[in-house]
Amino acid sequence: MKHKDQRPLTIVIKLGTSSICDEVTHEPRIANMSLIVETVVKLRREGHRVIIVSSAAIAMGLKRLDIAKRPKHLATVQAIAAVGQCRLIALWDELFRQLNQPVAQILLTRNDIADRAQYLNAANTLLELLHMGVIPIVNENDTLSVMEIKFGDNDTLSAITAGMANADYLFLMTDVDGLYTENPRTNPDAIPIEVVKDISQLTVDVSTAGSSVGTGGMVTKLVAAELATSAGITTIITKSSVPGNIHGIIRYLRYLKRQEGESNGSDKSINPTVPSDLSVSDPDIRLSARSITPLASADSVARDSPSPPRTPCRTPSPPPRHTRFLPQSHPMRDRLFWILHGLKSHGAVYIDTGAYKAITRTNRAGLLPAGVVDVKGTFSASEAVSLVVVDRKTLADAEKEVQGGGEANKEVRAAVLEEGEVVGKAIVNYSSVEIARIMGLKSSEIESLLGYSDSEYIAHRDNLAFAPKHV
Numbered sequence: 001m002k003h004k005d006q007r008p009l010t011i012v013i014k015l016g017t018s019s020i021c022d023e024v025t026h027e028p029r030i031a032n033m034s035l036i037v038e039t040v041v042k043l044r045r046e047g048h049r050v051i052i053v054s055s056a057a058i059a060m061g062l063k064r065l066d067i068a069k070r071p072k073h074l075a076t077v078q079a080i081a082a083v084g085q086c087r088l089i090a091l092w093d094e095l096f097r098q099l100n101q102p103v104a105q106i107l108l109t110r111n112d113i114a115d116r117a118q119y120l121n122a123a124n125t126l127l128e129l130l131h132m133g134v135i136p137i138v139n140e141n142d143t144l145s146v147m148e149i150k151f152g153d154n155d156t157l158s159a160i161t162a163g164m165a166n167a168d169y170l171f172l173m174t175d176v177d178g179l180y181t182e183n184p185r186t187n188p189d190a191i192p193i194e195v196v197k198d199i200s201q202l203t204v205d206v207s208t209a210g211s212s213v214g215t216g217g218m219v220t221k222l223v224a225a226e227l228a229t230s231a232g233i234t235t236i237i238t239k240s241s242v243p244g245n246i247h248g249i250i251r252y253l254r255y256l257k258r259q260e261g262e263s264n265g266s267d268k269s270i271n272p273t274v275p276s277d278l279s280v281s282d283p284d285i286r287l288s289a290r291s292i293t294p295l296a297s298a299d300s301v302a303r304d305s306p307s308p309p310r311t312p313c314r315t316p317s318p319p320p321r322h323t324r325f326l327p328q329s330h331p332m333r334d335r336l337f338w339i340l341h342g343l344k345s346h347g348a349v350y351i352d353t354g355a356y357k358a359i360t361r362t363n364r365a366g367l368l369p370a371g372v373v374d375v376k377g378t379f380s381a382s383e384a385v386s387l388v389v390v391d392r393k394t395l396a397d398a399e400k401e402v403q404g405g406g407e408a409n410k411e412v413r414a415a416v417l418e419e420g421e422v423v424g425k426a427i428v429n430y431s432s433v434e435i436a437r438i439m440g441l442k443s444s445e446i447e448s449l450l451g452y453s454d455s456e457y458i459a460h461r462d463n464l465a466f467a468p469k470h471v
Contacts, residue, residue, distance in 0.1 A: 008047040009168040009250065010130065013040070014158035014224075019173050019240035020056040020088075026063035028056075028091060032241060037095045039243040040135060043250075044101065049130040051165060053138045053158035054092065060084035081142035092137055102134045107141035108157065113164075113342045116335075123164040130165070155224035156341075163231040163337050169250065170228045172221045173240035178323035179218075196325045199226045200469040225325040227341055230468045232331025238322035245320035252319035328468045339465035340425050343384035347377025347432055349458065350417055352392040359464055360423075366457035367426060367464065369446065372439035374417055379432045381454070387464070390420040424466035426459035 015036065021028055040050050058070060058077060061084025071077055089105045096103050106125070113119040129136045138161050140154060155172060162170040182190035199222065225235040234253075238245045332340070351359075355371020358364065373392055379385055395416045428435065435458060438446050443456035 006254070008049060010049045010051070010165055011043060011169045011171065011246075011250070012051045012053060012158055012162040012165065012167045013171045013173065013246065014053040014154060015055060015173050015240060016154065017055040017059050018175055020054065021059040021063070026059045028060065028063070032243070033091065033095055036243040037092075037099065037101075039246055041096070041099045041101050042247060044133070044135070048250075049165075051126065051130070051136045051138060051161060051167070052092075053154055053161055054088065055139065055154045057081045057084040057088050057139060057142055060087040060091075063087075078143050085139065085143070088139070089137060096135065102132075104129050104134050104136050106136050106138045108138065109141050109144055110342070110344055112141075113160070113338070114344065116338065119164070119338050119342055126161070126165050153220045155220040156227065159224040159227040159231075159233075159235075160341055162228050162233050163334075163341065167228075167233050170224070170233050170235045171246055171249075172224060172235065172237045173243070174218070174221065174237060175240060176218075176237075177239040177245075177321040178237050192321055193323050194321075196225075196323060199229060199325055226467075229325050229327045230332055230340075231337050232327045234327050235325040236322050237325075238320060242320065245322065248320045249322055249324075253324075330468070332465070332468070335462075336465040339384065339427060339463065340467065343425060343427070345386040345425060346379035346383045347375065348386040348388050348422075349426065349428065349435060350374040350376070350388045350390050350420055353389060354392075356389045356423065359461065360466060364461050364464075366461040367459040368443055368456065369435075369438045369441050369458055370443075372435060372458060374413070375432050375435045375439065376417070377432060379428070381429055381431050381434075382427060384425050384427050386422050387424045387426050387466075388417070388420040388422050390417055424464060426465070427463035428459050429455040429457060 013036075017023075019029070019036075020033060036052075040052065043050050058081050061080035061082070062068070062070065064083050064087050065080060067080065071080070085107070089103075093103055106122075108122065113122055126136055138157065140157055158170060158172065161167075176184075177192070179193040179196070180190040181193065184190040184192075221237055225237070228235045236249060238249065349367075350373045351367065351371045352373055355367060358371065359367050367387075373390060373395060377385070395413065398412045398416050430438070434450060438449055441449065443453075446456070447453040
């Protein structure tokens with residue numbers, strides 16, 4: 001009898017430029033790409049649905065055009081990406097063709113998913129390709145992307161793709177095999193971290209960069225992990241040079257899932273005590289001990305694992321080393337995920353703590369003008385804006401301390417607003433000019449001031465999206 005956890009999985013695999021091309025010569029890593037293809041086809045033949053998010057268009061273009069270094073001029077980089085994307089997808093297609101596996105190319109920019117209908121079309125296309133047994137290969141459309149419509153890096157793109165496809169797992173493949181309690185390159189006693197239970201406990205040094213031809217790094221992977229786990233997707237960081245790790249990790253996690261279902265446990269077999277004040281410095285990342293679990297050794301897995309199930313079940317060997325970010329227990333609905341991560345903010349609306357509590361409580365309300373203290377940027381109705389919480393009393397007290405008002409008052413106000421916390425996004429019912437006129441007022445006063453009243457709310461509650469830690 002087949003266990004319920006043996007259902008087909010949807011798996012997104014993100015591959016950075018350094019996983020596909022040599023950083024110095026820009027030569028494609030054919031051997032590693034071939035191993036990736038073999039792993040993906042093996043997963044497909046087991047019934048799983050697989051999406052690849054592949055970087056390296058620019059690196060491939062540099063090699064094709066015999067250019068040693070990535071140029072700085074945007075138009076030149078975009079032209080190189082156009083050349084490189086042809087080479088990249090042709091190489092993937094040829095490698096998969098050897099195993100009779102069809103692939104499809106999907107190129108996206110943030111603009112492509114900013115419209116709700118386009119977002120749903122992209123999601124439906126992904127799902128239909130998976131249904132047809134095709135491997136979608138996704139990349140950012142570097143030929144068209146400018147800073148205003150870029151995802152920023154393919155780690156973020158992979159997390160959004162995973163959300164669109166309702167994926168079970170997101171694998172972020174990199175040149176290290178996970179997070180450590182210290183930098184393993186400088187400290188041989190560094191302890192590998194297998195489980196991160198609460199990613200909000202992580203703080204990072206954002207100075208870390210990726211490869212010279214890529215845009216990512218460990219920091220961007222942590223951002224992507226937070227994004228994906230908020231959508232209920234288990235996110236895994238593991239070594240890209242050993243693609244077979246993916247299959248081993250999935251097999252191990254399915255075994256744990258089956259054990260959990262039969263014993264009503266919750267991964268207790270790999271949750272030993274963690275010393276306090278652990279710091280992950282690959283690169284300079286600090287973790288709260290409450291949010292992480294060290295990687296279990298073979299002995300500890302054998303010693304602490306629950307009793308075998310009654311039905312014959314072969315216990316797998318300890319998994320390949322990795323770091324696993326557990327999904328949120330109450331993931332975001334699809335529309336809220338789209339608002340928070342698919343839309344670009346065109347400005348900011350500053351709200352007081354009272355309004356914040358009202359719009360994030362269980363029986364939450366919409367955002368009323370009375371709760372707004374300021375507005376930033378120029379935007380129109382129906383556009384997305386960031387929601388920033390500030391303390392109204394602190395703002396008022398700071399302004400009182402300024403003698404004479406004028407420019408000094410504006411500077412003090414700006415300084416207090418700058419310290420506000422971004423908590424989410426909203427699709428607004430009024431423009432920035434209109435909000436500036438009605439902020440702080442009752443909804444009943446909107447019509448008398450503007451001459452019309454499209455809504456009593458600055459933003460309806462269905463158009464408010466918050467990161468999980470803020471709800």
